Amino acid sequence: xxxxxxxxxxxxxxxxxxxxxxxxxxxxxxxxxxxxxxxxxxxxxxxxxxxxxxxxxxxxxxxxxxxxxxxxxxxxxxxxxxxxxxxxxxxxxxxxxxxxxxxxxxxxxxxxxxxxxxxxxxxxxxxxxxxxxxxxxxxxxxxxxxxxxxxxxxxxxxxxxxxxxxxxxxxxxxxxxxxxxxxxxxxxxxxxxxxxxxxxxxxxxxxxxxxxxxxxxxxxxxxxxx
Ligand SMILES: Nc1ncnc2c1ncn2[C@@H]1O[C@H](COP(=O)(O)OP(=O)(O)OP(=O)(O)O)[C@@H](O)[C@H]1O
Ligand SMILES: [Mg+2]
Numbered sequence: 412x413x414x415x416x417x418x419x420x421x422x423x424x425x426x427x428x429x430x431x432x433x434x435x436x437x438x439x440x441x442x443x444x445x446x447x448x449x450x451x452x453x454x455x456x457x458x459x460x461x462x463x464x465x466x467x468x469x470x471x472x473x474x475x476x477x478x479x480x481x482x483x484x485x486x487x488x489x490x491x492x493x494x495x496x497x498x499x500x501x502x503x504x505x506x507x508x509x510x511x512x513x514x515x516x517x518x519x520x521x522x523x524x525x526x527x528x529x530x531x532x533x534x535x536x537x538x539x540x541x542x543x544x545x546x547x548x549x550x551x552x553x554x555x556x557x558x559x560x561x562x563x564x565x566x567x568x569x570x571x572x573x574x575x576x577x578x579x580x581x582x583x584x585x586x587x588x589x590x591x592x593x594x595x596x597x598x599x600x601x602x603x604x605x606x607x608x609x610x611x612x613x614x615x616x617x618x619x620x621x622x623x624x625x626x627x628x629x630x631x632x633x634x635x636x637x
Contacts, residue, residue, distance in 0.1 A: 412565050412593040413437055414458055418467035421453050428453040430617045431467060436595075442604030442624065443597040444631055445613035451597045452492060454613060455567050458595065459487035472564065488563030492570045492597075494554030495543075503545070503553050504529075504538040510561040528560040532586060548579025555586065567595045572603060601628055 414436040421429040429450050443451050456462035457469050460476035460483045469476045476483045491497045500506040507528055511521045529535045532552045537545065545553060551571060558566065571587060572580045584603055587594060596604060604610055610627040612620035612634070620630040 412439070412441075412595075413470075413472050414565075414595075415470045416457070416467070417469075419457065419464045419469055420466045421450075421457065421462060422465045427616050429457075432618060434618065434621075436609070438608035439593050440607045440609075441595045442607035442610040443595065443613065444599070444601065444604060444610065444627065445619070446635060449613040450616040451613050452569055453616075454611075455569055455595060455597050456489070458565070458567055459483055459489045461489060485561065486563060487565040487567055488558035488561060490551075490554050490558055490566065490568045490571060492573065494550050497554055498542040498550070498557065501541055501543075502538075503534070503540050503542055506542055506553065507557045507560050510557065514561075524560050528556040531559070532556045546579075547574045548576070548583065551575065551579070551583055552586070555583075559590075559592070564593060565595065566590060566592045567597075569597045570599065571596065572598065572600045601631075604628075 416432045416434040418431050418433060420431045443454065445451050453462055457464060458471060460480045463477055471483050471486050474483050474486060498506050500509050504525060507525045508521050511524060529538055532555060534552050534556060537549055537553060542553065568587065572583050575583060587596065598604055605624050607624055609622060610624040611618060612627045612631050614634050619634060620627040
């Protein structure tokens with residue numbers, strides 16, 4: 412991945428969610444940690460243009476998130492902190508096919524790619540289920556399949572193991588580790604990021620640590636005071 416933040420800041424009215432930031436990310440697996448409200452989701456949403464910089468700019472694989480916003484959405488897929496909010500269609504298979512239909516792909520290719528995504532996440536048995544009846548872990552896997560099926564080069568996962576039991580947490584963690592796509596994982600689940608290539612720590616809208624996971628996690632404990 413090639414993600415660049417240049418003097419990028421985000422304000423919501425009076426509140427500064429992200430202070431001016433200069434940063435380039437090129438690693439395959441990047442993690443983001445920090446206290447509640449520290450700016451992690453804001454930072455992650457900047458990457459695929461869901462949040463626009465109040466000043467400065469962000470580029471993703473050479474595309475500007477403001478000028479090339481549609482192309483950026485295809486480049487970087489985002490899996491929401493509450494994935495039930497991103498499932499649009501009533502049936503799992505329809506939801507996974509939705510993004511492909513929007514692109515006007517032929518029926519056979521949609522079916523082939525949908526089957527591929529279902530089998531990749533081990534959820535073939537969920538294809539005909541109603542999305543609102545799925546468990547938390549099932550919802551998480553379906554949300555990942557629905558994004559991955561559109562072939563983004565970068566996947567941004569915002570608290571992917573949130574609300575999951577121990578078994579589903581393990582399953583989703585292993586699935587993420589095995590993803591061939593470049594990933595940016597935001598999490599409070601430190602086990603999920605202890606082996607990433609680069610770990611960022613946000614604190615009060617600023618980058619407070621950046622680098623080796625072990626060192627960043629140590630700093631996080633210091634900041635959290637526990
Ligand atoms: N749309 C918005 N309007 C106003 N303020 C916002 C908006 N989105 C985020 N904020 C504020 O910006 C700050 C950073 O929020 P953000 O969601 O990035 O935090 P976070 O690190 O992801 O927190 P959490 O761990 O709780 O998910 C918070 O103070 C939040 O209230
Ligand atoms: Mg968040």
